[in-house]
Amino acid sequence: MGSQEQRTPVVSGTTNPKWNATMQFLVKDLEEDVLCITVFDRGHFVPNEFLGRTEVCISDILKVSRGQSVGPITMKKRLHEVETGEILLKLDLQLFNRR
Numbered sequence: 001m002g003s004q005e006q007r008t009p010v011v012s013g014t015t016n017p018k019w020n021a022t023m024q025f026l027v028k029d030l031e032e033d034v035l036c037i038t039v040f041d042r043g044h045f046v047p048n049e050f051l052g053r054t055e056v057c058i059s060d061i062l063k064v065s066r067g068q069s070v071g072p073i074t075m076k077k078r079l080h081e082v083e084t085g086e087i088l089l090k091l092d093l094q095l096f097n098r099r
Contacts, residue, residue, distance in 0.1 A: 002028070027058050027093070030059060031059050032058075035056040035091075037054050037055070037087065038050075038052075039051040039052050039053065039085070039087060051082060052080060052082040052087075054080055054087060058093065061073065061093045065093055071092060072090045072091060072092040073092070074088065074090050074091075076088050076089075
């Protein structure tokens with residue numbers, strides 16, 4: 001979604017992290033905007049390890065929520081560019097009227 005970028009805090013000491021981070025992004029085009037998610041394992045003495053990436057089309061969130069603010073929806077997405085991996089996302093699309 002353009003140049004908007006946010007990062008979660010680092011979760012140490014687990015191979016199954018739960019970030020529970022809340023983020024907000026400005027959606028400009030409900031049909032064309034895509035949320036891109038990239039996952040890394042932070043290395044202390046080595047470069048960060050790429051764990052995969054996935055994308056969520058904003059239009060898919062809109063379809064699942066049927067255009068209503070029904071609260072968060074949960075999506076399990078496969079991580080790409082790696083052999084295995086998935087991420088569980090809780091997403092909430094809030095629509096506001098433009099004046």
